[in-house]
Amino acid sequence: MSWIIRPARPDDVGHLYEMAKLTGGGFTNLPPHRSALADKLSQSAAATARPDETLHDDLFVMVLQDTQTGEVRGTCQMFSSIGGKLPFYSYRLVQQTQHSRELDRTFRNQVLQLVTDLEGTSEVGGLFLHPSARAGGLGMLLARSRYLFIAMHRKRFANRLLAELRGVVDAQGNSPFWDGVAGRFFGMTFRDADEFNALHGNQFIADLMPRHPIYVALISADAQAAIGVPHESGRPAMRMLQDEGFAYENYVDIFDGGPTLITQTDSVRTIAAARSDALLNREASAAFGEQALIATGRLGEFRCCVGTRELDHHGIAIDSATRQALNIDAGAETWSVAR
Missing domain, CATH: 3.40.630.30 (Gcn5-related N-acetyltransferase (GNAT))
Structure with missing residues (x-):
């Protein structure tokens, strides 16, 4: 990665x-x-x-x-x-409907409105x-x-x-x-x-x-x-x-x-599935982890990549390569969503 x-x-x-x-x-x-x-x-x-x-x-x-x-x-x-x-x-593409009583016909036309x-x-x-x-x-x-x-x-x-x-x-x-x-x-x-x-x-x-x-x-x-x-x-x-x-x-x-x-x-x-967790001081397990988009940092410090995450009620663990790419330490706010 x-x-x-x-x-x-x-x-x-x-x-x-x-x-x-x-x-x-x-x-x-x-x-x-x-x-x-x-x-x-x-x-x-x-x-x-x-x-x-x-x-x-x-x-x-x-x-x-x-x-x-x-x-x-x-x-x-x-x-x-x-x-x-x-x-x-x-x-905006809209449909206009007009009816002629004399002809007993209904005309439907599409128009483009600015x-x-x-x-x-x-x-x-x-x-x-x-x-x-x-x-x-x-x-x-x-x-x-x-x-x-x-x-x-x-x-x-x-x-x-x-x-x-x-x-x-x-x-x-x-x-x-x-x-x-x-x-x-x-x-x-x-x-x-x-x-x-x-x-x-x-x-x-x-x-x-x-x-x-x-x-x-x-x-x-x-x-x-x-x-x-x-x-x-x-x-x-x-x-x-x-x-x-x-x-x-x-x-x-x-x-x-x-x-x-x-x-x-x-x-x-x-957006609906994204979650915020504190980064744990351990590495995600290959056996129990899942691929995810992982991000951290506010505004100009924002970073995002694909990595492995493992979630529990204490926070999130990620693989070492992702931690290095994001340059973050334990306790950092980390956002993620399953890939």
Whole structure:
């Protein structure tokens, strides 16, 4: 075991930049721009330095690091309350029913409504694994480490939690949903709009997007087919979210039409099952222990890895390799959840 999740530091900007260049576009939370990434790391540092345990407009950036080589091969993010400084727009897919008495017919049409319903919700996102690290359950470690962090800092997060999944984007970086909907009003390619949003926020959507509902039947077939569909590479992430209790509630991303999944924060499986125990002064038994995600440390000192735990009414025992990776001594507060 050599992988650990820790908060990102300003000197991780080079690692994040190299990973950002591998995303293939449409990954707003990980833009391939050093200045934008440096700004994210600055926000994360400010969030971990804030002492009061209250809900605020915080961003936390984590990285996956090999403790033996020092290489960073993954990242993820948490937003404690979206839509505070900049509006958070979504399309909501709704059905309108109309009846003609003269024709004796009922017409049902789907429409896309531009909404800010999800403002104030916490968000998990920005999860990316380097292609060389997409094995061995590291995606699971990255994803679920966020929920342990939230459980350990519960007052800093809202009662609802969402995750936006990247939508359908082709090999050339084009989005059929953007081309069929918003692109018609902005005169920008999907790549240009996505890049502008990553660097400057999406206020330009509010300035230029028509306020009236958009009838789905009037947009192209390719755009219709992309509504609520995740990018091929995001399907495993969608399954992990659903396993945690997230559900699709007909909200989609305004750029690529990807699905937004939502749940109650305290209903997330990992958060609900997470427990806090004092670390015992003994090693977990291989015969009686179980594999678990194990974390410790407040805010900037947060660390999380996979190890062996053994629970009893006195506290938690962990294996020596995990104790060394987390750098903790007997008596330390330790959070864990079964793998």
